[in-house]
């Protein structure tokens with residue numbers, strides 16, 4: 337077993353709302369000491385640059401290509417991560433020498449698992465130079481080289497967390513991450529893990545309220561709570577081959593698109609899309625080896641009361657309970673960032689990051705690229 341290391345994890349997820357940072361002390365295996373977490377929101381201008389970068393990235397056919405202004409966006413994104421690390425160090429009265437490694441996700445701008453192509457902007461060498469700390473980055477690529485979907489990567493961390501859940505979390509437990517996209521990890525009492533992306537998370541809701549009300553997200557689900565579910569629209573989303581196909585595949589942010597403007601009012605659109613998010617999780621859970629008893633929800637979507645209400649209702653109909661991560665003693669805002677810290681330590685130890693049951697990779701594989709400060 338490896339030595340205990342102090343790691344930072346940095347996540348800039350598909351919602352493109354900002355950078356989450358978390359501290360974790362771990363041996364990359366069973367030992368987990370969860371530390372503080374912090375969020376650093378992007379300003380509207382940078383969010384727009386990232387949105388434009390998704391369009392530019394569509395021209396990429398080899399993962400090291402950086403057409404248009406992607407070189408500049410990648411540099412700025414990396415500088416922003418370096419600033420976040422410096423602020424987090426200062427806030428926690430730590431020095432770079434106190435940190436063994438940073439796990440750096442970067443920003444996914446293109447994800448085409450069918451072509452074994454996934455691109456995360458983020459310059460690991462620059463981040464190592466800027467912070468003075470070793471950085472493990474580009475953790476999805478090796479999985480794809482070995483036949484995996486390149487996502488989700490968080491399941492190995494969920495499995496580690498599952499070893500210490502409070503007694504109210506009956507097994508099988510499913511961890512659900514409702515970020516821009518949602519993904520789930522099933523863990524049974526014997527430690528078997530099965531994971532996959534489960535459908536749209538918040539991106540459609542965010543885009544809908546941005547387009548129709550000029551706001552970045554539906555805080556607390558307030559707008560949705562004023563609307564009604566349009567069942568025809570729900571049925572159309574759930575008929576997507578993503579849910580019905582026999583093979584689980586990982587999602588790109590653009591795989592699901594918004595309803596037409598005329599199809600719904602602001603409120604009905606937000607209500608319907610919140611329902612789609614919840615129903616998609618339950619529908620995807622139908623592909624699991626057994627019915628879950630507990631859903632533990634992390635990610636920003638757990639703060640949308642309409643999503644959580646619908647999820648609780650749909651799960652109850654199948655005999656399962658739903659709780660936010662905090663009710664299970666976990667931090668729903670930092671879990672992904674903690675996972676990237678955990679994955680970085682596993683990468684240093686040469687331990688697998690992904691498994692046939694999580695990404696469909698042919699055999700368990702490690703991954704990540706190490707950059708050390710000069």
Ligand SMILES: Nc1ncnc2c1ncn2[C@@H]1O[C@H](COP(=O)(O)OP(=O)(O)OP(=O)(O)O)[C@@H](O)[C@H]1O
Pocket residue numbers: 347348349350351352353513514515516517518537538539541542552553554555556557634635636637639640641672
């Ligand atoms: N208070 C809130 N009420 C409702 N929704 C919220 C709230 N706070 C955050 N969200 C939603 O959560 C999203 C951010 O979630 P999160 O940070 O978990 O996603 P991410 O990490 O970017 O995505 P992914 O997990 O797909 O990579 C926001 O875009 C917003 O839609």
Ligand SMILES: CC(=O)N[C@H]1[C@@H]2OC[C@@H](O2)[C@@H](O)[C@@H]1O[C@H](C)C(=O)O
Pocket residue numbers: 349350444447454486487488489490491515516517518519533586587672
């Ligand atoms: C390619 C990519 O960045 N995928 C993200 C995205 O956001 C959620 C879902 O889709 C998941 O597959 C993944 O992130 C999580 C953190 C993961 O890899 O575990």
